[in-house]
Amino acid sequence: MILAKTEILKVSKNAGTAEDIEKLKFASDVIKRGGLCVFPTETVYGLGADALNEKAVKSIYEAKGRPQNNPLIIHLSDKKEIEKYCLTEGACGLEKLTSLMPAPLTVILKAKDIVPKATTGGLDTVAFRIPANAVARKLIELSGTPVAAPSANISGKPSPTNAKDVIEDMDSKVDVIIDGGECEIGIESTIITLCENPPVLLRPGKISFETLTELLGEVHMSHAVLDSLKPGEKILSPGMAYKHYAPDKPVILLKGGTEKKINYVNEKNKSEKIAVICYESDREKINCKDTLCAGDGNNNEAYAAKLFSLLRSTDKLDADKVYAFLPKDTSGISLAIYNRLMRAAAFNVINLD
Ligand code: AMP
Ligand code: MG
Numbered sequence: 001m002i003l004a005k006t007e008i009l010k011v012s013k014n015a016g017t018a019e020d021i022e023k024l025k026f027a028s029d030v031i032k033r034g035g036l037c038v039f040p041t042e043t044v045y046g047l048g049a050d051a052l053n054e055k056a057v058k059s060i061y062e063a064k065g066r067p068q069n070n071p072l073i074i075h076l077s078d079k080k081e082i083e084k085y086c087l088t089e090g091a092c093g094l095e096k097l098t099s100l101m102p103a104p105l106t107v108i109l110k111a112k113d114i115v116p117k118a119t120t121g122g123l124d125t126v127a128f129r130i131p132a133n134a135v136a137r138k139l140i141e142l143s144g145t146p147v148a149a150p151s152a153n154i155s156g157k158p159s160p161t162n163a164k165d166v167i168e169d170m171d172s173k174v175d176v177i178i179d180g181g182e183c184e185i186g187i188e189s190t191i192i193t194l195c196e197n198p199p200v201l202l203r204p205g206k207i208s209f210e211t212l213t214e215l216l217g218e219v220h221m222s223h224a225v226l227d228s229l230k231p232g233e234k235i236l237s238p239g240m241a242y243k244h245y246a247p248d249k250p251v252i253l254l255k256g257g258t259e260k261k262i263n264y265v266n267e268k269n270k271s272e273k274i275a276v277i278c279y280e281s282d283r284e285k286i287n288c289k290d291t292l293c294a295g296d297g298n299n300n301e302a303y304a305a306k307l308f309s310l311l312r313s314t315d316k317l318d319a320d321k322v323y324a325f326l327p328k329d330t331s332g333i334s335l336a337i338y339n340r341l342m343r344a345a346a347f348n349v350i351n352l353d
Contacts, residue, residue, distance in 0.1 A: 046149030
């Protein structure tokens with residue numbers, strides 16, 4: 001930290017007022033001076049620092065308790081910036097992907113030497129993203145440097161999607177927290193690497209596997225998206241090897257028909273202290289007092305948007321374990337929900353079919 005205490009600054013979603021810009025100037029000055037600033041994006045809140053300042057980047061790892069070999073995404077305000085930090089020549093499909101940006105989409109390319117190894121976790125590649133959120137883009141633009149930003153949670157916990165959850169994890173560890181309200185998407189960006197041929201999806205998100213395949217032709221999916229890793233197995237995305245997205249209580253996933261899931265938790269509720277995460281449309285049939293809901297069975301976007309805050313809220317409940325309903329399939333954003341829930345539950349799934 002470079003300030004004596006954490007400043008919390010509330011801004012409007014579109015960063016449109018003169019007062020917003022003054023606050024963002026203050027925050028960008030902190031970034032320029034090597035400090036830490038949490039900011040909203042359309043996916044989750046990010047813990048930002050100057051990506052070109054090795055010391056500042058190291059303090060991100062410290063604040064999160066993140067392993068140093070887990071690389072950071074650099075956030076840019078404009079497409080023109082990409083080639084300052086990435087080798088774009090021969091990167092097949094890059095133009096098609098940038099046509100979607102700004103977006104909840106991260107692309108991995110070979111890194112230029114200007115990007116410190118502290119930022120890339122020692123790799124010769126770098127992940128970049130241009131966020132769609134206006135507050136994030138304005139902050140990056142005013143900072144005049146790429147902003148390295150992992151999710152603003154203590155390593156291993158669910159990512160924060162609102163200022164209250166950020167404050168819980170990061171108060172007095174960072175210089176500034178910009179409160180820009182709830183993140184609309186609620187789960188982290190899609191990550192695709194163009195350093196492989198065909199490109200490989202490393203982390204699913206709002207920009208779906210189907211969209212990427214339609215755009216680029218053939219895209220492979222890393223097996224780490226849905227499967228657990230063997231001990232010591234080497235993978236393209238180091239972050240997938242770590243425990244992730246988990247509340248303190250054990251999470252158990254339920255797969256199968258809706259009625260079967262409902263009957264299962266109602267039965268468990270008779271003898272155990274449980275919490276349930278499910279769809280709004282299931283609520284009235286579930287007897288458990290700690291039933292947390294988002295979306296209906298057909299609205300997985302709403303389920304994704306609330307998932308992390310629901311997982312985090314279970315830590316405050318008087319329950320011993322959490323049962324979460326898996327979506328019916330893995331199409332669209334449901335693949336991202338599967339990916340996050342599988343890790344939150346350490347791959348503990350009960351198939352009721
Ligand atoms: P987070 O910072 O929490 O959003 O997570 C970022 C994810 O991107 C982690 O799983 C990282 O391992 C992954 N990542 C970042 N940079 C690279 C890179 N150069 N190559 C592969 N994966 C990366
Ligand atoms: Mg994260």
